[in-house]
Amino acid sequence: MYVADSKRYDSMQYRRSGRSGIHLPAISLGLWHNFGGVDNFENARAMLRRAFDLGITHFDLANNYGPPYGSAEENFGQIFRKDFLPYRDELIISTKAGWDMWPGPYGDLGSRKYMLASLDQSLKRMGLEYVDIFYHHRPDPDTPMEESMGALDTAVRSGRALYAGISAYDAKQTAEAVKILRALGTPGLIHQPKYSMFVRDPEQGLLDVLGNEGVGCIVFSPLAQGLLSDRYLKGISEDSRAARNFFLKKKDIADGTMAKVQALNVIARERGQTLAEMAVAWVLRDPRVTSALVGTSKVSQVDDNVAALKNLKFSVKELKKIDDVLAGTHPSQRAR
Numbered sequence: 001m002y003v004a005d006s007k008r009y010d011s012m013q014y015r016r017s018g019r020s021g022i023h024l025p026a027i028s029l030g031l032w033h034n035f036g037g038v039d040n041f042e043n044a045r046a047m048l049r050r051a052f053d054l055g056i057t058h059f060d061l062a063n064n065y066g067p068p069y070g071s072a073e074e075n076f077g078q079i080f081r082k083d084f085l086p087y088r089d090e091l092i093i094s095t096k097a098g099w100d101m102w103p104g105p106y107g108d109l110g111s112r113k114y115m116l117a118s119l120d121q122s123l124k125r126m127g128l129e130y131v132d133i134f135y136h137h138r139p140d141p142d143t144p145m146e147e148s149m150g151a152l153d154t155a156v157r158s159g160r161a162l163y164a165g166i167s168a169y170d171a172k173q174t175a176e177a178v179k180i181l182r183a184l185g186t187p188g189l190i191h192q193p194k195y196s197m198f199v200r201d202p203e204q205g206l207l208d209v210l211g212n213e214g215v216g217c218i219v220f221s222p223l224a225q226g227l228l229s230d231r232y233l234k235g236i237s238e239d240s241r242a243a244r245n246f247f248l249k250k251k252d253i254a255d256g257t258m259a260k261v262q263a264l265n266v267i268a269r270e271r272g273q274t275l276a277e278m279a280v281a282w283v284l285r286d287p288r289v290t291s292a293l294v295g296t297s298k299v300s301q302v303d304d305n306v307a308a309l310k311n312l313k314f315s316v317k318e319l320k321k322i323d324d325v326l327a328g329t330h331p332s333q334r335a336r
């Protein structure tokens, strides 16, 4: 029987999500990879246990996480029933709808029909009465935003979700969504954009909108799917995401990118961190970022990512050095 570590709240940091009442752990765990039907169930279970023992109170899912689609929610449901039932009120569990899930015109994008049916399916797979956050997974340019936001509002009013979130909306779409949700009386709790040293789009206006509107921000793929770690410093190992050559491609492990990764690794070591730790700390340097949403394939990666919290401070000089490396203008790169 699993009994959570009594010291689980001693060292994790919690950040308020925008101007809401909810605090999220600075590091959250996502179940996109390594929790599906094709994966090792006991490894998935061990990672969730370790995460909770370290104060990670937030687990992030979506309808189509697997593979196969839906199986991460099914596995999570099983683990939840075995290990986490006594801790339901200590957990923030999220799911999403917005990408392709089932065939036909009602299993994708942003209609009210799809989103609410999908949420009902997710709840059934996880065996939950409600999720804490229900997200629209991506904007749907062909459905009126009022309809998709109306579905989030219904999800909350009907008790299937406690809070509403959006993901992958750009700055302008976010401003509009926030306005609609507020008018409906269900303020948006949080936005989930992609953000890392390699993907800096949220700096082009999105973070400003979120900061001004008082909406939280949980950033996904802060390690750029593992690129921003020591995972690929010595090539592509068989058990890595890039070896599967699907979401992270072998061609992404290119010389130019790896030269940057090597240089970033040197900076991380100078800070006394692993590169993964520095990558997590780097996204958390902005106070508008509520949480870094990481994925893991091993318990040791959960530990490593949480160790980032030991050093979240960056000097101006360090930030400049990182920017120079990313721009390819750092002296060490020119010498190559």
Ligand code: NDP
Residues within 6 Å of the ligand: 029, 030, 031, 032, 033, 060, 061, 137, 167, 168, 192, 219, 220, 221, 222, 223, 224, 225, 226, 227, 229, 230, 231, 239, 240, 241, 242, 276, 277, 293, 294, 295, 296, 297, 298, 300, 301, 302, 304, 305
């Ligand atoms: P990361 O950028 O954190 O990449 C995770 C991968 O990096 C792991 O699977 C592992 O790769 C490697 N890794 C993690 N920690 C370490 C470490 N300490 N040392 C070395 N390697 C490490 O995030 P993900 O891309 O997995 O995304 C995280 C979560 O964000 C998802 O689970 C999901 O919840 C959410 N997400 C949301 C999206 C959206 O559209 N809203 C889209 C994508 C993700 P390996 O498996 O090779 O060991």
